[in-house]
Amino acid sequence: MRTSHTSAYQEMMINSKLLEVPRGSYQRELNAKRVRKIAAKFDPRLVNPPKVSYRNGHYYVFDGQHTIAVLKLLNGGRDLMIRCIVYTGMTESEEALLFAQQAGEAAKLTPGDKMRAMIYGGDPECMAFLKATESVGLRLDYAQRRGKHRIGCIGTAFEEFKRVGADLYKEALSLIVAAWHGDPESLRAETIQSVTRFIELYRQEYDPRRLVSRLHKTDPLTIYREGRAMGVNMAGYKKYLYQVFCIYNGSSKKKVLPMKF
Known part of the structure; x- marks a missing residue:
């Protein structure tokens, strides 16, 4: 396990049904059209593990929700085990700020996406x-x-x-x-x-x-x-x-x- 600032993180295999996307706060909506487009040209060698915050007994995805959606789509819509980078010791505001700084591979953040997250994070x-x-x-x-x-x-x-x-x-x-x-x-x-x-x-x-x-x-x-x-x-x-x-x-x-x- 490694430490970044005040948060520890490690790679873990997590069932996708346990991964929660906080769309009611700082996350954007899932772009289904983009998910289908990525899935059509998917190369598993280029996948970056979703980044997850383990907080209050829940696994919150702050970077990589489109990657998770692609993997599920390619698995026939069924849940599956996904390799994730899991952080502990983070607040929801810290998650939002990290989300704003990371674009992921599936969908680049728009200025609106980033601003909403930065505001939610208290920048x-x-x-x-x-x-x-x-x-x-x-x-x-x-x-x-x-x-x-x-x-x-x-x-x-x-x-x-x-x-x-x-x-x-x-x-x-x-x-x-x-x-x-x-x-x-x-x-x-x-x-x-x-x-x-x-x-x-x-x-x-x-x-x-x-x-x-x-x-x-x-x-x-x-x-x-x-x-x-x-x-x-x-x-x-x-x-x-x-x-x-x-x-x-x-x-x-x-x-x-x-x-x-």
Whole structure:
């Protein structure tokens, strides 16, 4: 038996009927289509043992639920003995954090999967990101589907939060909400990133009321459509930032901001 940090672990053969997947907390749903796809090209030599936490008399799978499903499928749907790496002495929060750090072989973690697990595990930066997002009336959609007042572009939003800090991130989101009232199309990655960067660039110069008013009069898809239409004429996020810049300035002669990017 070996020890990692405060947890001991060892390889064990465990009957699959005893392996529990904590989907009600930090785990994602099983992707049956992916399971069938993996099973069709299965090579037992490439299998990584599922990682399991033995806690309160139960074996909780925190990495490898798709591997277990594949092995059962190939066994005619019947339970079987599976070689696992079993950890002892872990809390559920520690399991969640380890889950967020391990992608396994069967299904790569999405930003939503990882964020949900990190938040469940109590990661301070992720918890601060969640608090900042919810403070402006929005929520994170871990399944990453845009919806009314729901952010699906979790990876982009989190990167902006880390880059500019909570205050500027909240300022950008609050203005987007004020302009479009949580319209799903206003919560695209391109819009969140471009509005955040506009505020960062012009924080001491722009008028928040003017920005909200100008955005409100604009179809929320405009930033995405017009930016994409620019093709390679402007690189990366700048072509979407340019749309926010143009929307803000409009045809005004007095309140025009200078182009800084």
